[in-house]
Amino acid sequence: MSNFKKTSSKTRFTYVVYLLVAIFFGTSPFFIDAYFLYIFNLIGIGVILTIGLNLVMGYAGQISLSHGAFFGMGAYGTAILVEKLGLSFWVAWPLGGILAAIIGIIIGLPALRVGGHYLALVTLGANEIFNLILIHSEGLTEGVVGLKVARPRIGSFAFSEDAYFFYIVFITCVVLIWVANNIINSQFGRAFNAIRESETAAQAIAINLYEYKLIAFAISAFYAGIAGGLYGSLIKFIDPTNFDLFLSIKYLAIVIVGGLGSIPGSLIGAGIMTVLPELFRAFGDYQHLIYGFILLIFVIFLPRGIIGLLSSLRGIFGVKLRA
Amino acid sequence: MDIQIVISGIVAGSIYALIAVCFVIVYKATQVVNFGQGEVVMIGAYSGIVFFSIVGLSYSLSYIMTILVGIVLGVIMGLICNMAQLKFKVNLFNMFIVTLAIGFILKSAVMLVMGPNPYTLPPIPGMDTAPRKMAGVFISPLHIAIITIALAIMVALALFFKFTKIGKAMRASSLRIIAAKTVGINVTFMFLLIWIINGIVGVNIGLLLSPLVPAETTMGLVGIKAFAAAIIGGFTSIPGAIVGGFILGVIENLSGFFISTAFKDAVAFIILIIFLLFRPTGLFEKRFTKRV
Numbered sequence: 001m002s003n004f005k006k007t008s009s010k011t012r013f014t015y016v017v018y019l020l021v022a023i024f025f026g027t028s029p030f031f032i033d034a035y036f037l038y039i040f041n042l043i044g045i046g047v048i049l050t051i052g053l054n055l056v057m058g059y060a061g062q063i064s065l066s067h068g069a070f071f072g073m074g075a076y077g078t079a080i081l082v083e084k085l086g087l088s089f090w091v092a093w094p095l096g097g098i099l100a101a102i103i104g105i106i107i108g109l110p111a112l113r114v115g116g117h118y119l120a121l122v123t124l125g126a127n128e129i130f131n132l133i134l135i136h137s138e139g140l141t142e143g144v145v146g147l148k149v150a151r152p153r154i155g156s157f158a159f160s161e162d163a164y165f166f167y168i169v170f171i172t173c174v175v176l177i178w179v180a181n182n183i184i185n186s187q188f189g190r191a192f193n194a195i196r197e198s199e200t201a202a203q204a205i206a207i208n209l210y211e212y213k214l215i216a217f218a219i220s221a222f223y224a225g226i227a228g229g230l231y232g233s234l235i236k237f238i239d240p241t242n243f244d245l246f247l248s249i250k251y252l253a254i255v256i257v258g259g260l261g262s263i264p265g266s267l268i269g270a271g272i273m274t275v276l277p278e279l280f281r282a283f284g285d286y287q288h289l290i291y292g293f294i295l296l297i298f299v300i301f302l303p304r305g306i307i308g309l310l311s312s313l314r315g316i317f318g319v320k321l322r323a
Numbered sequence: 324m325d326i327q328i329v330i331s332g333i334v335a336g337s338i339y340a341l342i343a344v345c346f347v348i349v350y351k352a353t354q355v356v357n358f359g360q361g362e363v364v365m366i367g368a369y370s371g372i373v374f375f376s377i378v379g380l381s382y383s384l385s386y387i388m389t390i391l392v393g394i395v396l397g398v399i400m401g402l403i404c405n406m407a408q409l410k411f412k413v414n415l416f417n418m419f420i421v422t423l424a425i426g427f428i429l430k431s432a433v434m435l436v437m438g439p440n441p442y443t444l445p446p447i448p449g450m451d452t453a454p455r456k457m458a459g460v461f462i463s464p465l466h467i468a469i470i471t472i473a474l475a476i477m478v479a480l481a482l483f484f485k486f487t488k489i490g491k492a493m494r495a496s497s498l499r500i501i502a503a504k505t506v507g508i509n510v511t512f513m514f515l516l517i518w519i520i521n522g523i524v525g526v527n528i529g530l531l532l533s534p535l536v537p538a539e540t541t542m543g544l545v546g547i548k549a550f551a552a553a554i555i556g557g558f559t560s561i562p563g564a565i566v567g568g569f570i571l572g573v574i575e576n577l578s579g580f581f582i583s584t585a586f587k588d589a590v591a592f593i594i595l596i597i598f599l600l601f602r603p604t605g606l607f608e609k610r611f612t613k614r615v
Binding site: 061063110111113114116117118120121122124125126128129132136249252253256285286288289291292293295296299300301303 | 356420428431550586588589593595
């Protein structure tokens, strides 16, 4: 339990890494071209979603295949509140996150009573139902045609350039990483860990399994919703195919590739898995296949992900990332 | 007119029941929940279409080729899952991510090769598929054939597990791997065998299904729905899965008629959620026990 040793050298090392990464990304709009800024935006959004999913999968040990739906709920919720109800983005966006959390609780209420493969199935089914609803409630979502989404604005200033938008993504990302870190080191985080390690043991020390699993699920869905709101606004157009099961499986793969139960792992995973498809654009058709194989290989051979690999190399570098 | 809907529900139900039985046998033998089952079914449907309509083999030859595809698929899935489960000791939580990934790979591969357009398998040449009036209802010989074949496969599987020596050995391996090994059961081989059986049955389901619905890459959804059927039946009992499959098929068709066809696909999940809330052990089992 490295979480208790607050000021150990490896924690300090982690903070230095965080700081360097933050400085690099924070100043990047000044020296990076537009295409890479778009990728950075995608990475930031991916990081938020991955960390949310990691809270539920890596920390609380519960599988979720409905994060595509939570992500979509955030995107559609924000877009509908802005476009149809005329709310400001800054009100609609957190509301989108809260709506996603509510959906998360609604799905979690029956599914978390049993867990395991039942949870996988119910969440998978929930994603399918969500997609059906998106397609068939044309009045709100315009069905398969899709919705146009405007970039947010403050007064007369619109975040129309990716460089401006990046600061919203970046600040959100930093804040949510900080929040996640605090959750992990709080009573909740320790309860999540206990549940993941042994439900029976956790119950024996008076942890209300159901309640804590629901909390984990709701927080995770909120993260996904916030990421979704940003995503819709970034790409300016959303339709139901953006939020299908592939997205859920993709992020399942990202969490596992990065490292279950590790925030730095989520950063690495989301970074690599967002950049790789862009590097291999020519293989676009093979993207799904590649994700499938990556998931399969990591889950069998490297279940602790890249971060697990790095920490087993600690002898070489003399430092250990918190995994 | 409603009895007509019930009948098409039974036809769909026999398919669900058969897939649910596949879930149960794999789960009973290996403790793995196979999330790739729907994709095995999809491969069956596509193989039938490729060999019969595209390659142009005769019907019986296409059938044999499809079975061979099923065996190969079973061997591949078996080898991967055995390696993961027995050699690398992947836990059961991650095992269904393994099967999910396999299913996803199959789906993406078929998408790459065949494209997103649906295909239909023509009915057996010379078979009269026109509905006939029997005992006051219209029913097509095709539907009767589907129900009969599905039931025959289910009964054969149930008998195999109950009465043959290999079936018994498989049940023993699922109870406790080490104990099964000490009495001389080759657990690895038993697991491989069950995956092969699963592959063969899976492609057969695909062939049965393809005259009813066109083959698409999203066809694997049927497997997920059948999972609900398996849960209705309690997930460890073959008769339970069969009953669950028929219940699901009939309810789904009735709700498609009375409520909305757009949300027909959602019915299975709603039934599933209701069962998880009120009866997570299924219709027939009494107690919910969990291994610590």
